[in-house]
Amino acid sequence: MSSTSRFKMQIYSPQWEDKDLYQFxxxxxxxxxxxxxxxxxxDKGGNPLFYKALVTESLxxxxxxxxxxxxxxxxxxxxxxxxxxxIFDEISEWISASKNGFN
Incomplete structure (x- = not known):
């Protein structure tokens, strides 16, 4: 498979009450x-920007x-x-199902 493919995650953001798009x-x-x-x-695990983005959204x-x-x-x-x-869709659902919202 070509590694030029973009993969998408759509993760629910309680802050916006909608799904945000993340691309890899x-x-x-x-x-x-x-x-x-x-x-x-x-990096391979998504550090640091992916996690900063999740934290910024209180996810x-x-x-x-x-x-x-x-x-x-x-x-x-x-x-x-x-x-x-x-697999990215499953990860999106996994994150969306986590206890989101730090406030």
């Missing part, structure tokens, strides 16, 4: 990450999310785009 594209050392607030290179996330994203990064070349996007 595999690079040699990690991901190119983008959402409406920021864009830049992150909590599962403990092993960084490890899970790293595993997805490793598998991008062996799975097809639909399979990888399905």
């Amino acid at each position: 594209k595999k690079t040699k050392r990690g991901w190119e990450f983008e959402n409406y607030r920021c864009k830049g290179e992150v 909590s996330y599962p403990n092993h999310l960084e490890e899970y994203l790293s595993i997805v990064w490793e598998k991008v070349e062996v799975l097809n785009k639909e399979q990888v996007q399905n």
